[in-house]
Amino acid sequence: MARPLASIVSAGVTKFGVREGVYSRELFAEAAQEAFQACPNLSPKKDIDGLFVGQMSESYEHQAHVAPMIADWVDLLPIPAVRTEAACASSSVALRCALLAIKSRMHDVVLVGGVEKMTNLPTADSTEYLAMASDFPFEQWHGISFPGIFAMMATAHMAKYGTTQEQLARVAVKNHENGTLNPKAHFQKRITIDDVLSSRTVAWPLRLYDCSPISDGASCVLLAAPKLAKKFTDTPVHIIGSGQAQDTLGLFERDDLTTMSVTKLAAKNAYEMAGIRTKQIDVAEVHDCFTIAEIIAYEALGLCKPGKGGKLIDEGVTGLGGKTPVNTSGGLKAKGHPVGATGTAQACEIYLQLTGQAGKRQVKGAEIGLTQNVGGSASTGVVHVYRRGD
């Protein structure tokens, strides 16, 4: 297996959900405090020399230029602080930039995370702001938003492969089940296939319970050069593979609506860099903004063949007791989807799993983990591979 690119030495994540009375800067500081307190050997002000923050939208809080603001709120001024934006993959791109920073040797220890405060405005505003991640002249302007975009992927997948609404529903049921085991999850509620199939249609075939919620939240990890990791923790988690790829902004420009080319390519590059095969993955967090996205992720990551994602969920392979548990955190569907926070929240879950701190949802003996995050209609795709430290 490959040498580490960088090592996670701590992680923090806020309760996701409706977080009233706080600004995004306060949410981020809450996540950072958790990460700092869990890593007493690290002195933030002395050791951290860079900050990378993913946040999607300036519109919710009428606030751009958030990197220095967040650096201030976590008491890390005047170190270099960078905001990256890649829609719902914003903080996975921040994580990748942080890897470049560590690997460049221009940084030794960086704080990398993401945040979004979304519930302060009506849902219609959120729908509009999120739609900015699709193409303005060719998509938004014509009135489509993301439920419609993912519904088109779902209908294409159903038409080509016979995937059913029950299979989509099963993704939601699994992730809600996992969410009840994660105290930080937005939803703490079991649901049934019938609950999903009888919920109102948002964009056919996607029903309310096929859609991730609008949430507030923040997440972060502390990333160190591998040679320094043991100074800060006895149980580092190494990042051993990183892949990122882009596709057209518009879904309509794609040859095939039933897959995500960015995930396929990012996974290929991340696996090669890590020197692993898909079957070695013990636990994965994937991007289930809508249930169909998790089905497609299974296929694009190579957990099953194209078209067999529905069968995979039917057979329980990705459930907590299955061969490759997916979205043990509850996923975007039940943990919540504060878009800027989602990428590093996935990394936090894998860190907990590979260090044996995942509580009731712990995957026993997990050694290799994976995160898969997409932005927009999978115009951006990021995959990272993690290995438990020795």
Add this chain to the structure above:
Amino acid sequence: MARPLASIVSAGVTKFGVREGVYSRELFAEAAQEAFQACPNLSPKKDIDGLFVGQMSESYEHQAHVAPMIADWVDLLPIPAVRTEAACASSSVALRCALLAIKSRMHDVVLVGGVEKMTNLPTADSTEYLAMASDFPFEQWHGISFPGIFAMMATAHMAKYGTTQEQLARVAVKNHENGTLNPKAHFQKRITIDDVLSSRTVAWPLRLYDCSPISDGASCVLLAAPKLAKKFTDTPVHIIGSGQAQDTLGLFERDDLTTMSVTKLAAKNAYEMAGIRTKQIDVAEVHDCFTIAEIIAYEALGLCKPGKGGKLIDEGVTGLGGKTPVNTSGGLKAKGHPVGATGTAQACEIYLQLTGQAGKRQVKGAEIGLTQNVGGSASTGVVHVYRRGD
């Protein structure tokens, strides 16, 4: 002097100004085409393995998630593409991330640039969108915008050091003079001290001609690992120093309104990395969003002592025939200030100067160049040092 971090092998910049009938993606492609055509030994699709783009605002074109869109428009899909945002320093932060990418050895050749399309909306909208780079609860909400913020710096500087409105005006006159020598500049018009002093007050003591304009434009550079540079060009420009620092988002939180701590610290770090002293700088592009900002930049960069910036402009030191010409491009003031494009446009000018391609504004024999860019009220500061290749 230090070894190069990375090498610029080509550059492109659009005409700045009011660019009707195009989207930002088209402007960026125009800049990229210029850079590609000037570098025939480089095959974009084959050689470029990363894209970094600075853009400030999603609001002008109702468009976030611009990195994959721009990658598509310059025909570079599916390579990793990253958007950074740091207000008016967005593309300088992109350039710094691109340096990390090259130095990490995970990338060999990257395209890095910035773009903003601002003139399609009324000036009042621009003022509001730009104000998002200041603190919402503590600044924006109370009605202040950037002319007011920089006016407070100017009055503090005048009170502490006796800096005069004539000295501020002289910055505008110099930069407009330089702008007449740059065919890409927004303004191609000489102005006099009297023109500035008789123009209408925007926020006392700043008058209309003390303020940079709202412009459309894009800029980019092609950055390669130093060992590959000669494969693509006989005349590379090496980046030998890079510094970035952050300060509070709010101006009101600072101890001293008459300086920019971020520029001082970024310059210190960049000079140390480059192994140079201030007096070695042959040509510089600095952030003159308002005339007072250029005066403060002189002092923060060490071109003169604190409080002596007014004297420096009076003595002609920073004019085209002076010891250290500053803003030969026309600066933000006359070249224009499409905020996302500004950072890499500064790098483009230094590239032209150090390769002897700056036409009528050429600084003879220039070997060492510098760029200084700030975001917001200097909450972000980035400084780069460049050396003419052997």
